[in-house]
Amino acid sequence: MTDLILDCVMDTLKTLPFLFVTYLLMEYIEHRTSDRTKGMIRRAGKWGPLLGGVLGLIPQCGFSAAAASFFSGRVITLGTLLAVFLSTSDEMLPILISSQAPLGTIGRILAMKAVIGILAGFLADFVFRKYNQRKIGSNIHSICEHEHCDCEHSIVKSALRHTVSIALFILAVTLALNIIIGLIGEESLGSLILNWPVAGELLAGLIGLIPNCASSVVITTLYMEGAMSLGAMMAGLLVGSGVGLLVLFRTNRNMKENLKITAMLYVMGVAGGMAVELLARLAG
Numbered sequence: 001m002t003d004l005i006l007d008c009v010m011d012t013l014k015t016l017p018f019l020f021v022t023y024l025l026m027e028y029i030e031h032r033t034s035d036r037t038k039g040m041i042r043r044a045g046k047w048g049p050l051l052g053g054v055l056g057l058i059p060q061c062g063f064s065a066a067a068a069s070f071f072s073g074r075v076i077t078l079g080t081l082l083a084v085f086l087s088t089s090d091e092m093l094p095i096l097i098s099s100q101a102p103l104g105t106i107g108r109i110l111a112m113k114a115v116i117g118i119l120a121g122f123l124a125d126f127v128f129r130k131y132n133q134r135k136i137g138s139n140i141h142s143i144c145e146h147e148h149c150d151c152e153h154s155i156v157k158s159a160l161r162h163t164v165s166i167a168l169f170i171l172a173v174t175l176a177l178n179i180i181i182g183l184i185g186e187e188s189l190g191s192l193i194l195n196w197p198v199a200g201e202l203l204a205g206l207i208g209l210i211p212n213c214a215s216s217v218v219i220t221t222l223y224m225e226g227a228m229s230l231g232a233m234m235a236g237l238l239v240g241s242g243v244g245l246l247v248l249f250r251t252n253r254n255m256k257e258n259l260k261i262t263a264m265l266y267v268m269g270v271a272g273g274m275a276v277e278l279l280a281r282l283a284g
Contacts, residue, residue, distance in 0.1 A: 048121070048125075052067060053115075053117040064241045079126075083122075085117075085241035087113045092237055095216075109237075204219060205270040205273065207236055208238070208239030216242075231277020238269035
């Protein structure tokens with residue numbers, strides 16, 4: 001139990017720099033920039049999915065947490081958020097490297113995650129372009145009101161307050177999830193998925209929805225052991241977004257919107273996994 005608590009604390013501490021910088025930037029945009037600067041941020045948003053898809057590959061869940069906070073404050077578009085969530089690698093990369101996976105295999109997996117995330121992000125922004133135009137830049141102040149911060153007097157103090165609030169929430173939920181997973185057992189969780197066509201991708205996607213690094217550990221390990229197909233692994237890792245969903249549900253007060261985003265993430269991730277599996281079978 002002690003090791004479990006320490007793991008949760010360490011995972012939460014890793015997100016603190018990302019959360020603090022994110023909220024500091026959001027406070028600065030809201031209270032220290034001109035309308036012209038905010039307009040430039042909105043216009044630059046059209047390239048957000050490309051940047052988000054690339055940054056998401058860095059094995060650090062802080063980027064997905066930062067993206068969720070930025071989206072809640074309407075700094076980034078829906079497509080950028082989805083691109084980050086889909087490309088986030090979490091614990092996948094360290095496990096592949098420690099398992100001595102061929103560099104070519106690692107490169108292909110990362111490239112597929114990035115490409116799928118970027119394409120899905122641009123598609124989402126195209127489909128929901130009117131929604132993005134209405135929402136971008138409209139909600140930072142409401143987050144401040146919800147947290148009862150003191151933005152006007154000190155953006156640093158406000159950013160620290162936001163960071164501590166979100167970090168404590170992440171710690172509490174992560175601890176609860178780790179206890180549940182520990183009781184179920186990672187092997188029992190992994191036994192749900194074999195090399196079943198379609199069903200494997202659907203089940204892997206559900207495990208990927210668990211907002212915890214344990215899901216990426218289970219999925220990647222099963223793939224390396226040959227107990228999971230490439231498509232199922234991709235589906236689970238595409239849907240998995242680290243603690244991003246936790247932060248989204250904590251900071252975005254529109255629960256209906258959060259559920260829709262979760263559904264889109266699941267559908268896009270599973271579809272991406274199925275597409276990868278189909279291509280792999282055709283190539284084989």
